Amino acid sequence: MASLEVLRGGGNKNLHGALPTEIGSCSRLTMVGLAETSITGPLPASLGRLKNLTTLAIYTALLSGPIPKELGRCSSLENIYLYENALSGSIPAELGALKKLKNLLLWQNQLVGIIPPELGSCSELAVIDLSINGLTGHIPASLGKLLSLQELQLSGNKISGTVPPELARCSNLTDLELDNNQITGAIPAELGGLPALRMLYLWANQLTGNIPPELGRCTSLEALDLSTNALSGPIPPSLFQLPRLSKLLLINNELSGQLPAEIGNCTSLDRFRASGNHIAGAIPPEIGMLGNLSFLDLGSNRLSGALPTELSGCRNLTFVDLHDNAISGVLPAGLFKELLSLQYLDLSYNAISGALPSDIGLLNSLTKLILSGNRLSGAMPPEIGSCSRLQLLDVGGNSLSGHIPGSIGKIPGLEIALNLSCNRFSGSMPSEFAGLVRLGVLDVSHNQLSGDLQALSALQNLVALNVSFNGFSGRLPETAFFAKLPTSDVEGNQALCLSRCSGDAGDRELEARRAARVAMAVLLTALVVLLVAAVLVLFGWRRRGERASEDKGAEMSPPWDVTLYQKLDIGVADVARSLTPANVIGHGWSGAVYRANIPSSGVTVAVKKFQSCDEASVEAFACEISVLPRVRHRNIVRLLGWASNRRTRLLFYDYLPNGTLGGLLHGGATGAAVVEWEVRLAIAVGVAEGLAYLHHDCVPGIIHRDVKADNILLGDRYEACLADFGLARVADDGANSSPPPFAGSYGYIAPEYGCMTKITTKSDVYSFGVVLLEMITGRRTLDPAFGEGQSVVQWVRDHLCRKRDPAEIVDARLQGRPDTQVQEMLQALGIALLCASPRPEDRPTIKDVAALLRGIRHDAGPDARKAGNAERADAKPISPTKLMALTRPVQTQAQVQARASSGSLGLLNNRDG
Numbered sequence: 001m002a003s004l005e006v007l008r009g010g011g012n013k014n015l016h017g018a019l020p021t022e023i024g025s026c027s028r029l030t031m032v033g034l035a036e037t038s039i040t041g042p043l044p045a046s047l048g049r050l051k052n053l054t055t056l057a058i059y060t061a062l063l064s065g066p067i068p069k070e071l072g073r074c075s076s077l078e079n080i081y082l083y084e085n086a087l088s089g090s091i092p093a094e095l096g097a098l099k100k101l102k103n104l105l106l107w108q109n110q111l112v113g114i115i116p117p118e119l120g121s122c123s124e125l126a127v128i129d130l131s132i133n134g135l136t137g138h139i140p141a142s143l144g145k146l147l148s149l150q151e152l153q154l155s156g157n158k159i160s161g162t163v164p165p166e167l168a169r170c171s172n173l174t175d176l177e178l179d180n181n182q183i184t185g186a187i188p189a190e191l192g193g194l195p196a197l198r199m200l201y202l203w204a205n206q207l208t209g210n211i212p213p214e215l216g217r218c219t220s221l222e223a224l225d226l227s228t229n230a231l232s233g234p235i236p237p238s239l240f241q242l243p244r245l246s247k248l249l250l251i252n253n254e255l256s257g258q259l260p261a262e263i264g265n266c267t268s269l270d271r272f273r274a275s276g277n278h279i280a281g282a283i284p285p286e287i288g289m290l291g292n293l294s295f296l297d298l299g300s301n302r303l304s305g306a307l308p309t310e311l312s313g314c315r316n317l318t319f320v321d322l323h324d325n326a327i328s329g330v331l332p333a334g335l336f337k338e339l340l341s342l343q344y345l346d347l348s349y350n351a352i353s354g355a356l357p358s359d360i361g362l363l364n365s366l367t368k369l370i371l372s373g374n375r376l377s378g379a380m381p382p383e384i385g386s387c388s389r390l391q392l393l394d395v396g397g398n399s400l401s402g403h404i405p406g407s408i409g410k411i412p413g414l415e416i417a418l419n420l421s422c423n424r425f426s427g428s429m430p431s432e433f434a435g436l437v438r439l440g441v442l443d444v445s446h447n448q449l450s451g452d453l454q455a456l457s458a459l460q461n462l463v464a465l466n467v468s469f470n471g472f473s474g475r476l477p478e479t480a481f482f483a484k485l486p487t488s489d490v491e492g493n494q495a496l497c498l499s500r501c502s503g504d505a506g507d508r509e510l511e512a513r514r515a516a517r518v519a520m521a522v523l524l525t526a527l528v529v530l531l532v533a534a535v536l537v538l539f540g541w542r543r544r545g546e547r548a549s550e551d552k553g554a555e556m557s558p559p560w561d562v563t564l565y566q567k568l569d570i571g572v573a574d575v576a577r578s579l580t581p582a583n584v585i586g587h588g589w590s591g592a593v594y595r596a597n598i599p600s601s602g603v604t605v606a607v608k609k610f611q612s613c614d615e616a617s618v619e620a621f622a623c624e625i626s627v628l629p630r631v632r633h634r635n636i637v638r639l640l641g642w643a644s645n646r647r648t649r650l651l652f653y654d655y656l657p658n659g660t661l662g663g664l665l666h667g668g669a670t671g672a673a674v675v676e677w678e679v680r681l682a683i684a685v686g687v688a689e690g691l692a693y694l695h696h697d698c699v700p701g702i703i704h705r706d707v708k709a710d711n712i713l714l715g716d717r718y719e720a721c722l723a724d725f726g727l728a729r730v731a732d733d734g735a736n737s738s739p740p741p742f743a744g745s746y747g748y749i750a751p752e753y754g755c756m757t758k759i760t761t762k763s764d765v766y767s768f769g770v771v772l773l774e775m776i777t778g779r780r781t782l783d784p785a786f787g788e789g790q791s792v793v794q795w796v797r798d799h800l801c802r803k804r805d806p807a808e809i810v811d812a813r814l815q816g817r818p819d820t821q822v823q824e825m826l827q828a829l830g831i832a833l834l835c836a837s838p839r840p841e842d843r844p845t846i847k848d849v850a851a852l853l854r855g856i857r858h859d860a861g862p863d864a865r866k867a868g869n870a871e872r873a874d875a876k877p878i879s880p881t882k883l884m885a886l887t888r889p890v891q892t893q894a895q896v897q898a899r900a901s902s903g904s905l906g907l908l909n910n911r912d913g
Contacts, residue, residue, distance in 0.1 A: 003028055010035040010057070018042070019058075024049040035081065036060045043082075048073040057081040059105070060851060062696055067106075069094040076100060083107040083129065084851070086697050091130070093118045100124055107131040107153070108854070110634070115154070117142045124148055131177070132156040134634065139178070144169040151175040155201065158182055163202070165190040177201040179225065184208070187226070192217040203227040203249065204717075211255075213238045220244060227251035227273070235274070237262040244268055251297070252276040259298075264289035273297040275321065280304065283327075288313030295818060299323040299346065307331065307352075312338035319818055323348040323370070330354030336362055344816040348394070349373035356400070361386035368816040372396040372419065380425075382407045392416040392815060396443065398423050404449075406430035416812045417441035421466065425449055429472075434458045440812070445469055445489075453477060453496075463785060468492045564641035565629055569601045570652055572643050579609060586660060586710070590620045590726050595655060605640060608651040620726030621649045627702060627725045635690030637713055637723040653723070657716050661771070662709035666780055677814055677821050679718050680775045681828065681856065686720035687712055688850035691768060694722075695761040696847050701731035703759065707767035708748045708781075709774055731761055747781030747791050751838050762840035765849065769793070769835025776829050778811025793836045796829070824856050 004026045009015050015037040023029070024046025030053060040062040047056070048070025054077060063085035071077065072094025078101060087109040095101070096118025102125060111133040119125065120142025127150060128143075135157040143152065144166025152167070155177045162185035163178065174196050183205040191200070192214025198221060207229040215224070216238025224239070227249050234257025239248065246268050255277040263269075264286025270293060280302040287293075288310025296314070299321045306329025307322075318341050327350040336342075336359045343365050353375040360369075361383025367390060376398040384393070385407025391414060401424040408418070409432025418436070421443040428451030429444070436442075439459055443466040450471040456462075457477030465485060469492030476482045476490070476498065490496060560572050578596035586593040591610040598605060610617045621644070628639035640652040658664070661683060687707075694702040705727040713721045750766035752759065770781055773792045779785075786795045799809050806826050814825065831852050837843045844852070 002026060005029060005052075006031045006033075008033040009037060012037050015039060019044055021046045023047065026050065027052070029053055030076075031055045032057065034058045034061065038062055040064065042066065043068050043071075043087075045070045047071060050074055052076050054100075055079040055081070058085070060084040062847075063087055064697060065089070067092055067095075067111075071095060072097045074098065078124075079103045081105045083109070084854075085109050086693065087111060090114070091116055091135075095119065096121045098122055102148075103127045105129045107133070109133050111135060113137070115140055115143075115159075119143065120145045122146070126172075127151045127153075129153040130157070135159055137161070139164050139167075139183075141166040143167060146170055147172065149173055150196075151177075153177040154181065156180045160184065162186075163188055163191075167191065168193045170194070172196055174220070175199045178205070180204040182206060186210070187212055187215075187231075189214040191215060194218055196220050198244075199223045201225045202229070203251075205229055207231055209233075211236055211239070211250075215239060216241050218242065223247040223249075225249040226253065229253050231255060233257065235260065235279070240264075240266040240269075242266065242268075246270040246292075248272050248274075250274040250277065255279055258282075259284050259287075261286045263287055266290065267292060269293055271295040275299040275301065277301050282306070283308055283311070283322075285310040287311060290314050292316055294341075295319045297321045299325070301325050303327055305329070307335070309333075309335065311335065315339065315341070317342055318365075319344045319816070321346045322350070325350050327352060331357055333357065334359065336360050339363065340365065342366055343819075344368045346370040346816075347374065351375055353377065355379070356381055356384075356395075358383045360384055363387055364389065366390055367413070368392045368416075370394045371398070374398050376400055378402075380405050380408075384408060385410050387411060389413050392418075392812075394419040395423070396421040400425065403427040404430055404444075406432035409433040409435045411436075413438075415439055415461070415808065416815055417443075419443045420447065422446045427451075429453060429455050431455050437461065440464070442466075445492075457482075461785075465489060472496045560643050560645050562641065562643045563625075564652075566638075566640045568598070568603060568605075568640060570598055570605065570641060571600060572650070574598050574600065575605075575607055575643075575650065575652075579607065590617050604655045606653040606655045608653065610649040610651075617649070621651070623728055624651055624725045627728050631694065631698060631702070633690055633693040635686040635720055635722060636693065637721040654721075656713040656721060658714035658718055660710045661712040661714060661720070661775070664714065665709060665774060665778060677817055677825060680814075681824065681853070683712070683714070683718060683720040684772055684775060684828065685850060685853045687722060687771065688768065688846055688853055690720070690722040691764055692845075692847040692850050695731065695764070695845070701761060703729050703731050703761055704764050704767075705729060705759070706745060706748075707764050707771060708745045709771055710745075712771070729759075750840070752840055760840060761846065762843045765835050765843045765846050766837075766840075768846065768849065769832045769843075772828060772832035772835065776811065776814075776825055776832065777809050778813060793833075796833065827856050828853065 002025060005028050007029060010033045018041030019039060021044045023044060029050050032053065035057050038061065039058060042065030043063060045068040047068060051074065053074045056077065057079065059081045063082065064087065066089030067087055069092035072092060077098050080103065083105045088111065090113030091106065091111060093116040096116060099122065101122045104125065105127065107129045112135065114137035115130065115135060117140035120140060123146065125146050126148050129151065131153045132155065136159065138161030139154065139159060141164040144164060147170065149170040150172050151174060153175065159181040160183065163183060165188035168188065168190035171194065173194050175198060177199065179201040185207065186209030187202065187207060189212040192212060195218065197218045200221065203225045209231065210233035211226065211231055213236035216236060219242065221242050222244050223246065228251065231253040232255065235250065235255060237260035240260060240262040245266055247270060251273050255274065256279065258281030259279060261284045263284060267290060269290050272293065273295065275297045278301065282305030283303060285308040288308065291313065293314045294316045296317060296319065303325040304327065307327060309332040312335050315338055317339050320342065323346045330353055336357065340362060342363050344367065348370045351374065355378035356376055358381040360381065364387065366387045369390060372394045376395065377400065379402035380400055382405040385405060388411060390411050393414065394417065396419040404420060404425050404427065409430050414436055415438035418439060425447040426449065429449060434455045436459055438461050440461055441464045442462060445466040445468040447470050452474035453467060453472055454477055457479055462481055466489045468489055472493040473495035474497065487498065490498060562572065564570060575596050579594050583594045583596065584592050585595050585606065591608055594607045594609065596605050596607045610621055625642050638654045640654065642652065643650045691704065694704060704722065704725065706724060711722065711724040713723050715721065748767040748770045750763040752763060770793060773796060774781060777792060779792050781792050783792065796809055800806060806829060807822055810825050831849060835843055835849060
């Protein structure tokens, strides 16, 4: 083997084991290519003896341990591709000795520590990608000496300090991605001296100050994302002089001033998003010169004045969101005649007045129309029924009058919501409304409507209805939905019969006899209950009170056995004072979780108190303190310690302020960030990576056995952490192992539990697939709307089997997103169905699942984008047939892995139309 020059084994998932130390004896080796394999273990230090090695490519594998500093002796090394592994420790400063190094790609590992300033000595470096690690410290100013540097990608770390102005010396820099860090200070004006810069991503940091006008000199700039910072001042007019700028994203800052008239010069602009700022003044008429603009998002600002007629010049607009401003005046005549591509229009909560123009019916592509909270008046034009793709219509809170057009009932796609509330509509409910069989939410409250509600009896998909405060009469339709309708949703209709409409004397006599029998039964029952209660009070009160007092004291009494894994001063007495109902933040099958403030250390922790001393609780406690102390991963909750006495067992965890994923998806928690698809996708990736660590990187592997939305905790930036390891078990590869006891939560349990076959890591994959479906659909795993015994998995499969549009099952809160995001959701839907395959052998590994989810927003190859916020423009629709292909079983495990990792079903490449 001494004469070996090239070692290639990439793409072979069956290639296992560690890289042997003896590889250092292959002195003529120039290339090591073992990407996308199952190579494990650390990189041997003997690699440092390979003086002729030019390329080290072991990416998307299972490497762990540190990067050996001996690599700094490989004087011929040009390319280091070690991304998507589980490498830990710091980046060796010795790599700075590699004078020929051109590409350093270490993204998606578990690296910590600082970025070595010594890298500034690698004068030929063209690409540095250290994204999605745990790096801290500052960006070294020495990187400014890398005159050949083209891409610097540090996204998704914990880097602090400022953006060094020395980076402006890297005159060949095309991509600068520093988003999702903790960078502070101002954006250096010197960055305006980068003529080749195409992408500048600084979003999700803590930047302050103004946007430097000098960025207008970056004539090659195509995408600029400064969202989610604390930037202030006006938007520099110079940005709109950039000839190639297609994406300008400034969401959620503190920007002020007015939109400059120069916006009309930026004719290449495709997406302009500046919602959540303090921008004031009128929308300049020059905006009508942006013929390529497809996405305009200026919601939640202080814009005023009327909508400019010139907006009709933006003929490619598909998405317009101007909600929550102070826009006034009437909707311009002829506006909708030109915007025929419009799919989403939100003008809600402004001061727009006048009539809704009839040419709105020309918008055949419109799916969401939200005009609530304005001052619109006059009749609703019947032409709105021509918006055949409309899924959501919200005109609530206006002054619209006249009859409700029957044409609305003929819109075939109207299925999310129809809100006509708080207007002045009169007349009866249109009979055509009986055709809205797909509608989920209908609100006609606070109008002047009359007649009966029988037209609504055919609406089988309704989940919410409000007809209150009108003049409806007659009986409610006799359906199961109306039988359960809250009184508050029908009140204020004096002539509406909420149960039985009283008729003849016979009815009244029958009701009187029935009332008498009920009263007698109630009296007799009450007498018996009072007698029993009196006996219990007389003979048991004192004994029970004394026992309760003794039990409460014994629960928290010493001696305590306390073990702490972190350097924290956690006293049981401090914890005990916090174990009150007011501090409960969650409940599990084995106990309650409390928020506890520790005055001595000034920290807040989460405390899990096991509810009893039965065998199951004792076993769960023992399991958690045996599993969690030996796992270390950013997506797995950290166990700080534990305490126990004779009666009580406590576990101490990091406190994560945003609660559980289940709470955010289904209520019971605050915060709207989970509505955003980007957040949901990031959570899904985080959970998959945490499970991948348990299954593939722990020795032996660990099966969680209770993966569900309520066991996924969310940090202050909605980073996901897998919790509750009370049912976890070591993964046993032995063929003769007996099945474990039943475990898990209904709705998430894999089918093999019912067959009592061997439980493997593929059972966790199934549960993860269910969670992913929850995140995409917004539905609970066991929703009554699915029908008795049906889960979200079967509901989705049935929907696709009927060849209905897959986008219909996407969460209503995600509707109206751009097509590129919708296609990402549908790709994730395909991955979820693959995970939820009925047979374990048809499911991918969770490591493959994590790669697929990351691939939704990554391009293929070593130069992949990993955290860019500029959406892809080449996404193509996914059909029901393509998604249903994921439900068909395949024959071998190798086929499953090939399908998952190559994206052969089109999930990654979207080759199919």
